Amino acid sequence: MTAVAAYGLRVELPRAWEARLYRRAGPLRHDGHAEAYGHPDASVNPVLHLANFALPPGRGDFGTGAVERMGPAHVFISLLEYDRDEAGRPLFAAAGVPRPQVTDFAPSALQRRIPGQLGCQRFFTEGGRALCLYVVLGSRRHAGELVAEADTVLAGLEVSAA
Amino acid sequence: MHVLVLVETVLLAVLTVLVAGLLRAYGTVLRRLHQLDGGVQASASGPLTFQVEPAPSANFGPAHDVAGTSLAGEVVSARVVDVDHDTVLLFLSSGCTTCLTFWTELAKPVPLPPRTRLLVVTQEAPAERPDELAGLAPPGIDVLLSSQAWLDYEVPGSPHVVFVEGASGRVRGEGTGQSLKQVAQLLAQATGDPAFVTGARAAKPSRDAAQEAAVDRELLAAGILPGDPRLYGEPS
Numbered sequence: 001m002t003a004v005a006a007y008g009l010r011v012e013l014p015r016a017w018e019a020r021l022y023r024r025a026g027p028l029r030h031d032g033h034a035e036a037y038g039h040p041d042a043s044v045n046p047v048l049h050l051a052n053f054a055l056p057p058g059r060g061d062f063g064t065g066a067v068e069r070m071g072p073a074h075v076f077i078s079l080l081e082y083d084r085d086e087a088g089r090p091l092f093a094a095a096g097v098p099r100p101q102v103t104d105f106a107p108s109a110l111q112r113r114i115p116g117q118l119g120c121q122r123f124f125t126e127g128g129r130a131l132c133l134y135v136v137l138g139s140r141r142h143a144g145e146l147v148a149e150a151d152t153v154l155a156g157l158e159v160s161a162a
Numbered sequence: 163m164h165v166l167v168l169v170e171t172v173l174l175a176v177l178t179v180l181v182a183g184l185l186r187a188y189g190t191v192l193r194r195l196h197q198l199d200g201g202v203q204a205s206a207s208g209p210l211t212f213q214v215e216p217a218p219s220a221n222f223g224p225a226h227d228v229a230g231t232s233l234a235g236e237v238v239s240a241r242v243v244d245v246d247h248d249t250v251l252l253f254l255s256s257g258c259t260t261c262l263t264f265w266t267e268l269a270k271p272v273p274l275p276p277r278t279r280l281l282v283v284t285q286e287a288p289a290e291r292p293d294e295l296a297g298l299a300p301p302g303i304d305v306l307l308s309s310q311a312w313l314d315y316e317v318p319g320s321p322h323v324v325f326v327e328g329a330s331g332r333v334r335g336e337g338t339g340q341s342l343k344q345v346a347q348l349l350a351q352a353t354g355d356p357a358f359v360t361g362a363r364a365a366k367p368s369r370d371a372a373q374e375a376a377v378d379r380e381l382l383a384a385g386i387l388p389g390d391p392r393l394y395g396e397p398s
Contacts, residue, residue, distance in 0.1 A: 002227065002229070002239050004237055004239045005237075006237045013239060015244055016241055016244060016246075017241070018227075018238075018239050018240050018241040019238070019239045020232070020236045020237070020238050020239075021236060021237040021238075022232075022234060022235060022236035022237070023235070024234075053245075053246075053247070054240070054241070054245070054247050054279045055240075056304065057232065057234075057302065057303070057304045057305075058301070058302060
C-alpha cells in the first residue's frame with residue numbers, strides 16, 4: 001500500500017487513491033476564482049488532498065478545480081490544518097479524526113454546489129492540532145459505497161502531535 | 163563444343179546472380195539482427211526516432227505509479243496503474259534542446275482523449291534545476307519531479323514519452339520525437355485514437371460515433387491523420 005507523509009500527517013492510500021500534500025507559501029496560479037486559491041498573507045498550514053480520481057494541479061484548498069471533474073463514483077477529501085492556537089476552541093471542540101456516515105452528507109454542506117454531489121465538513125482537534133475535514137461525494141446514488149471508501153482512507157490517516 | 167561453352171557461360175552467370183542475391187539477403191539479415199540487438203546508437207546530432215508501435219499491450223512492460231513533488235512543493239502520489247483513466251507520461255528536462263520545443267508547445271492546449279491525463283515528469287535536484295523548470299513550465303501543466311519514475315520507466319533520455327493504459331496497468335507505447343505534435347500523431351497511430359491529435363470530441367448519436375470511429379481506424383491504418391492534406395483533395 002502506498003503512503004504519503006509530510007508536515008506531521010501520514011496517510012495510507014488504498015487502490016486507486018492518490019494524494020497531494022502541501023503547505024502553501026502564497027496563492028497558486030489559477031485561471032479564475034482567485035478567492036478560492038488563498039491570499040498572500042494566509043497561514044502556511046498544511047493541506048492534504050485525497051481522491052480516487054486524477055487530482056489536477058492548481059486546486060483550491062477546498063477542492064475548487066478538482067470537484068468539477070468528479071464523476072458519480074468519485075470521492076474528494078480535504079484535510080486542512082488551522083493555526084495551532086485554535087486547537088480546543090469551541091469550533092474545534094470535537095476530538096479525533098471524524099468518520100462521517102452517509103446521513104452526515106448533504107448538498108448544503110458543499111463549498112460549491114454541483115448537481116448530484118454531497119458534502120460534509122467537520123472541525124476537530126487531534127494531537128493538539130486544529131483541523132477541518134471536508135469530504136465531497138460524487139453522487140447520492142453511490143453514497144453508501146463512497147462513504148465506505150472514504151472511511152477506509154480516513155482509517156489510515158495519522159496526525160502527529162503538535 | 164561451342165554450344166556447351168555457351169550453356170556453361172549462361173549457367174555461370176545465373177549462379178553469380180544467385181550468389182550475389184544470397185549475400186545481399188544475408189547482409190540485410192545481419193543488419194536487422196544488429197539493430198534488434200541494440201547495436202544502433204542515437205546519433206550525437208539528434209534524438210532517437212519514435213518507437214511507439216501498434217503492438218498488443220502484452221508486448222510492453224508493467225507501468226508504475228508516480229511519486230514525487232510538484233514545482234509548488236506538494237508531496238504527490240499520482241496513480242497511473244489500476245485506475246479508470248489513462249496517462250501520458252512526458253519525461254522532460256530543462257537542459258535538452260529538443261525539450262524546449264515541448265515546453266513551448268505545452269503552453270497551448272494539449273489535445274488528449276477523454277479520461278487521459280498528462281503528467282510531465284522531470285528528475286529531481288541535483289540532476290535537475292527546479293528554478294529553471296519553474297520558468298519553463300506553463301501554468302496548468304502538471305509537472306512532477308521524480309527521479310524514481312525515471313528509474314521505474316527506464317527512461318533513456320529526454321524527451322521521452324510513455325503511454326499507460328490505466329485499466330490494465332500496462333505500458334501501451336513509448337518513444338521519443340522532435341515535437342509534442344509529432345508525438346501526438348504517433349500516439350494516435352499507435353493507439354488508433356485520433357483524439358491525441360483532435361482532443362476529446364462532443365457527444366454524438368452512437369451510430370454516428372461508431373461510423374466515425376470506423377472511418378478513423380481505416381484512415382489511421384493508412385497513415386492518414388487529422389489535418390493531412392490528402393483529406394482535402396488536390397488544390398484546384
